[in-house]
Amino acid sequence: MADTSSTDFTLVSRGTLPELRMVGSWSDIDGSIDVFIVPAFQGENGLELAGGPASVLTSEQEIELWKWLTSVGAQGTVGEMTFLPGEILASEQEDNSPEITRILAVGLGNAEDLSDEDIRQAAGAASRRVGKAETAVSSLGIFDPEAALLGHALGAYAYSGQKAEAKETIGKVVALVSEPDQDALARVTAIAESVAFARDLVNAPANDLYPARYAEIIRAEATAAGLEVEILDEKQLEDQGFGGIVGVGKGSQYPPRLVRVTYSPSDANSDLSKVALVGKGITFDTGGISLKPGAKMWDMIMDMGGSAAVIAATLAAAKLQINTQVTATIPIAENMPSGTATRPGDILRHYGGLTTEVLNTDAEGRLILADAIARACEDEPDYLIETATLTGAQMVALGDRTPGIMGSAAFRDRVTVLSQEVGENGWPMPLPTELGEALKSDVADLRNISNSRFGGMSVAGHYLSNFVSEGVEWVHIDVAGPAYNTGSAYGYTPKRATGVPVRTIIAVLEDLAK
Ligand code: BES
Numbered sequence: 415m416a417d418t419s420s421t422d423f424t425l426v427s428r429g430t431l432p433e434l435r436m437v438g439s440w441s442d443i444d445g446s447i448d449v450f451i452v453p454a455f456q457g458e459n460g461l462e463l464a465g466g467p468a469s470v471l472t473s474e475q476e477i478e479l480w481k482w483l484t485s486v487g488a489q490g491t492v493g494e495m496t497f498l499p500g501e502i503l504a505s506e507q508e509d510n511s512p513e514i515t516r517i518l519a520v521g522l523g524n525a526e527d528l529s530d531e532d533i534r535q536a537a538g539a540a541s542r543r544v545g546k547a548e549t550a551v552s553s554l555g556i557f558d559p560e561a562a563l564l565g566h567a568l569g570a571y572a573y574s575g576q577k578a579e580a581k582e583t584i585g586k587v588v589a590l591v592s593e594p595d596q597d598a599l600a601r602v603t604a605i606a607e608s609v610a611f612a613r614d615l616v617n618a619p620a621n622d623l624y625p626a627r628y629a630e631i632i633r634a635e636a637t638a639a640g641l642e643v644e645i646l647d648e649k650q651l652e653d654q655g656f657g658g659i660v661g662v663g664k665g666s667q668y669p670p671r672l673v674r675v676t677y678s679p680s681d682a683n684s685d686l687s688k689v690a691l692v693g694k695g696i697t698f699d700t701g702g703i704s705l706k707p708g709a710k711m712w713d714m715i716m717d718m719g720g721s722a723a724v725i726a727a728t729l730a731a732a733k734l735q736i737n738t739q740v741t742a743t744i745p746i747a748e749n750m751p752s753g754t755a756t757r758p759g760d761i762l763r764h765y766g767g768l769t770t771e772v773l774n775t776d777a778e779g780r781l782i783l784a785d786a787i788a789r790a791c792e793d794e795p796d797y798l799i800e801t802a803t804l805t806g807a808q809m810v811a812l813g814d815r816t817p818g819i820m821g822s823a824a825f826r827d828r829v830t831v832l833s834q835e836v837g838e839n840g841w842p843m844p845l846p847t848e849l850g851e852a853l854k855s856d857v858a859d860l861r862n863i864s865n866s867r868f869g870g871m872s873v874a875g876h877y878l879s880n881f882v883s884e885g886v887e888w889v890h891i892d893v894a895g896p897a898y899n900t901g902s903a904y905g906y907t908p909k910r911a912t913g914v915p916v917r918t919i920i921a922v923l924e925d926l927a928k
């Protein structure tokens with residue numbers, strides 16, 4: 415067995431987030447400004463600036479800026495980025511105003527149909543475009559400070575791994591707005607930190623983040639946030655009947671874990687919704703004996719994305735004091751081929767007693783989730799939100815940016831609406847009866863794959879539904895594609911870990927607290 419007794423329970427490397435501020439006037443900004451970010455719109459007669467009370471500039475400055483932008487051909491179209499020297503505002507500036515080095519005008523298109531997500535995307539793209547800056551001051555928040563700050567923060571997130579020289583990014587983002595709201599700032603900060611934590615976990619390679627260490631990192635973070643933590647080791651998992659987690663983990667030198675984290679609001683009462691969160695925590699997925707091809711196998715460090723989102727959202731619930739009772743149940747294992755690994759044809763007995771005939775060891779996520787869902791349901795939650803990087807079929811059906819949401823119809827649709835609102839863009843998927851029929855086994859209660867190539871995402875959803883107790887409103891969110899961006903960065907989404915679906919889960923918890 416590998417040595418898992420390390421007492422170092424921090425990640426080897428974490429990404430950086432800028433410090434966030436909200437101020438109401440230029441005089442509240444101390445120090446010089448490396449870049450001043452302004453919105454530009456596409457009006458009927460070309461480029462328009464915010465103008466009027468929405469502007470943080472004097473009308474003289476607006477005119478000067480407009481002249482320069484139009485003279486270099488800027489039009490205010492979506493995604494357009496124009497840099498100008500800060501000097502052009504200097505002559506119209508008040509004497510004690512901070513010095514501005516660069517101006518970045520960000521095209522937002524038509525001012526009329528501007529959504530929060532448009533602002534988040536533009537702010538994120540602006541942050542990435544700015545690159546290195548100590549202080550960025552942004553007036554993209556004049557319409558929605560929270561959207562602008564969140565987009566700026568998530569776009570400026572930089573993960574340098576173990577490079578000798580860290581990537582350059584923005585140190586501090588100051589939103590210049592008409593009415594600074596410190597509660598809104600605290601909320602955005604909590605959400606950005608939560609997304610960044612999920613990204614850090616997903617970005618970590620599997621030699622840094624293996625089950626025992628992942629469990630201890632969760633323990634350290636959750637304990638610091640005042641939450642209750644319980645960790646079951648491989649022996650306890652075996653003794654207590656978690657055959658799915660044990661079966662998937664037993665091919666690895668790094669034994670599996672089950673982590674449970676509970677948050678109860680300080681003024682807890684019996685009317686609170688009780689929410690169970692469950693997330694897939696495969697620290698690396700080789701496929702096991704049903705080995706995956708070598709190409710792109712390195713991306714399988716992200717196969718714990720569901721669990722990362724769940725723990726990050728639970729920490730956010732505590733920071734935001736969301737009025738729901740939350741228990742996260744996180745099964746963690748490494749799926750490896752070896753002489754001790756589960757074989758195709760093996761039968762596993764899950765927590766709660768149901769059995770699965772394992773016909774493909776690469777359909778491992780559902781095996782560990784089955785145990786975790788059964789355990790979570792023992793607490794009799796009102797709602798269960800489970801999320802996983804579960805199937806390649808999710809990407810075949812929806813592409814790699816759109817989570818598939820399955821489960822109890824009403825709750826599924828409610829979660830979908832919230833996912834769309836936060837810009838994570840989940841989409842409802844059905845669970846057709848015949849796809850569930852395909853999971854019958856001759857020798858166990860279930861088999862872990864169907865015989866058909868079709869509808870793989872819903873087949874997996876059906877499999878999981880067998881472990882959800884009667885009466886629990888549940889959703890399964892498949893984020894196989896959306897959790898990890900293998901393409902280039904866009905909007906506020908960097909390369910690699912995205913943090914999806916952290917913000918959907920937080921939004922659902924907030925909605926259930928109403
Ligand atoms: N972790 C994978 C799913 C996945 C694939 C996530 C690609 C992200 C990118 C999962 O464990 C898996 O291997 N699923 C199989 C299931 C199949 C054997 C029924 C798949 O999708 O091919």
Ligand code: MN
Nearest residue numbers: 699776777778
């Ligand atoms: Mn797999």
Ligand code: ZN
Nearest residue numbers: 696699717779
């Ligand atoms: Zn997997």
